[in-house]
Amino acid sequence: MQLAQTLINEIQSGRFPVGSTIPTEFELCEQFGASRSTVREAVKQLVQLGMVVRQAGVGTTVKAVRSEGGYRQVMQQLSDLHRYTADTVLQILSKETSEVRDPEICAMLTAKPGETWLRIAGLRRSGDGPDPICHTEVFIQPAFRSLVVSENESHVPIYTLIEKQFGERIAQVQQEIRAIAMPSAIAALVNVKPRTPALWLCRRYLNQRGEVVEAAISIHPADRFSYSETFQRDWNAG
Known part of the structure; x- marks a missing residue:
């Protein structure tokens, strides 16, 4: 949950603008010293909020700086x-x-x-x-x-x-x-x-x-x- 909130803050601050990709799961594991399952769950939360979208062969792309209203x-x-x-x-x-x-x-x-x-x-x-x-x-x-x-x-x-x-x-x-x-x-x-x-x-x-x-x-x-x-x-x- 803390990792997800950090990623949300970085998206909203402009570090990862709309259209850009956030680091891969492997890179996030290294950056945060977290397990792959923890990173995967954090990214999943951002997907559920409608802020990022996963695309095979492309990565995880920033879709919006705010949640979709839910x-x-x-x-x-x-x-x-x-x-x-x-x-x-x-x-x-x-x-x-x-x-x-x-x-x-x-x-x-x-x-x-x-x-x-x-x-x-x-x-x-x-x-x-x-x-x-x-x-x-x-x-x-x-x-x-x-x-x-x-x-x-x-x-x-x-x-x-x-x-x-x-x-x-x-x-x-x-x-x-x-x-x-x-x-x-x-x-x-x-x-x-x-x-x-x-x-x-x-x-x-x-x-x-x-x-x-x-x-x-x-x-x-x-x-x-x-x-x-x-x-x-x-x-x-x-």
Whole structure:
């Protein structure tokens, strides 16, 4: 992931302009002291972002200095959530306190009907692409509903702001992902047709007492987000 980011930075700085070729896998292995599999995976990430294209007999050619509007998230630990927020911008559309009564929402928040939570709705954008990568709806526990979110903190995770402003501590993040049809109300905001394939992603942030401090639901058009995890085998296990 670090090698891929270095190559992205060098493409965007002009070291490898559009139309030029980046070093071969063998050359990158020598330059970075990395294995061939690591280099191959890094270049693969650039291909998936639409920034380079592989051509037999030619090499890997720079196609664009920015990604094609999608976002690929690589998750291995909680700190990677900071990278996602740092790489994207949350454009807040609304921020209000409201009672939660929908049974599904109450179950997700482990809240009682009638509790007043802070609700923030917005669009998350990546790079210079004209279309947002997702619509996000954030619910914040009543104890923290006076949370202040300024425009110059759009790169800061909401849970980090909660920790900073209220002294709360996030101990665990639970995540659920499923495929859905794009809801009509969200489709218009993210510039896609209703009922097209979409990715529904819910994250619940829990404190040390196991209480839900924040829950965020993001709905991505299928072609604007991909998700990658690495599972390390425990070779000492039976």
